[in-house]
Amino acid sequence: MHAYLFPGQGNQFPGMGKDLFENSGMARNYFKKANDILGFSISEIMFNGSADDLKKTIYAQPAIFLHSYILVKTLGNNFKPDMVAGHSLGEISALTAIESLDFESALKLISIRASLMQKVFETEETGMAVVIGLYDIIVQDVCSKVDGIVAPANYNAPKQVVISGEKKALKEACDALRPGAIDVLNLPVSGAFHSPYMKPIIDDYRTAVELTTFKIPKCPIYQNVTARPTTNITTIKKNLVNQLTYPVLWRQTIRHMIADGAKEFTEIGPGNFLRGLVHQINKNVTVKGIS
Template identity: 50%
Template sequence: MKKAYIFPGQGAQFVGMGKDLYNHSEETRFLFEQANEILGFRITDVMFGGTDEELKQTRVTQPAIFLHSVILAKALGASFEADMVAGHSLGEFSALVSAGALGYEDGLRLVAARANAMQKATEIQPSAMAAILGLDDFTVEDICQRVSEVVVPANYNCPGQLVISGTVAGVDSACELLLEAGAKRALKLNVGGAFHSPLMEAAKVELQAAIESVTISEPVCPIYQNVDAKAYTDPASIKHNLIEQLTGPVRWTQTILHMIEDGASSFTEVGPGNVLQGLVKKVDRQAETAAAVL
């Protein structure tokens, strides 16, 4: 019976997130204040009392979710007993810090660099993402390949729910064809750009240097990484997969299935919201899920 800990990505944020955590102890307060210094602005002000619009900016959202997840994991102390970890997109960085593979400060700096690089990449070319509901993976993959513009499956969230990513024209064309093929819905997402697609190549190049410059150690337990949903403990492989992650898909369905195959009996979501618990249940109704609480 193994315990899996899972860490959310962009979209889980809400105004007021982390306030109780900030007030939890001197240690948690110190970590938040350290983050304010490292980032060069008071992210805690936006997290605790900003507007939805301010919190939605990529350069704020990503560090905010990372901080909530990582500081919560640290505050759990000895009760954080992970046999395996995984994170959805941005959450992979939170998972690495919580599993001891990446230092807190290095992790935060990487997340800030990632957010800024992604923000810049979205400004180079108009791009989009859309959630496709009610179709199997193969049909979505096949239709994306038939569109002449750039459009690819970006997030395999759970059976019957994929997110596609690409140029505005590519996503629009694919949505039309997918609805014709029987998709229940093709819903354009309110995101800054085409994350996890070839359009993030500029961000990947920028982030690669930052990732290569940090030390990644062997984690205390295997981490299941987004790009191929497999378990890793080797620092060189973890680094390589982190770099590939920006332009590769998030294979979340496959990740959860692999964790269950490898003995995961419970999944604890560490961070804001409960999106991942819902996705796990859609992959396997029998899976035990919970939110991490102090």
């Protein structure tokens, strides 16, 4: 069985998608549509913006989605997923790829999601860091003892956990974890994703999700908050909302996909981050990428 994976924020880079724009009329049409839907030139920011520009959530999220979606469209009838998953934002890319969402609805929902998150990040000093080389329970224990809000946000791979929270608490947790870890690194994102800091925007985001039309997807999606497959629209919408404050169970997701028959994984979108995670989780499956 063939599983397709879609990356999330943090995989953006200056110049992303420019080769697609230059070599495909279909791609140029989607970039134009995206510019019109968003009300600003995301193509200009992707092609000519700085790394700092693209780090901003309001630009990074639509840019990554657009890059991933156009790559799916270039595959045409060769895109035949048996199952899909997306890392954080990538979950919306995955749902669009399997026709649960149409392009315009997905991009509008992402724009709302990104704008809501950006407002939180503008009022709160928050961030994320990856901890490499420590067991989950150690990371969880240290975070629970820190004075302030910091918590695991992504369980990415064996002994690789991302933590998220306000900067003072995040630094304190990183300092406490660093002596026993292989490495502790701050991530190039503009806020505390998948943490209690997202609670103030849950109601507005839930409203946006409920007002968006979803269709039954053409294959199961393994969602971040459960690591389990579903094609149920009510479940999909509920999990999309919960994703704001719940950790991403990526390691568990990949293991469940493999247990359910996945033998080949293809990452579609900018970067190769998810490919690396799959290799760390299980070296016996085939992993490739389209970027």
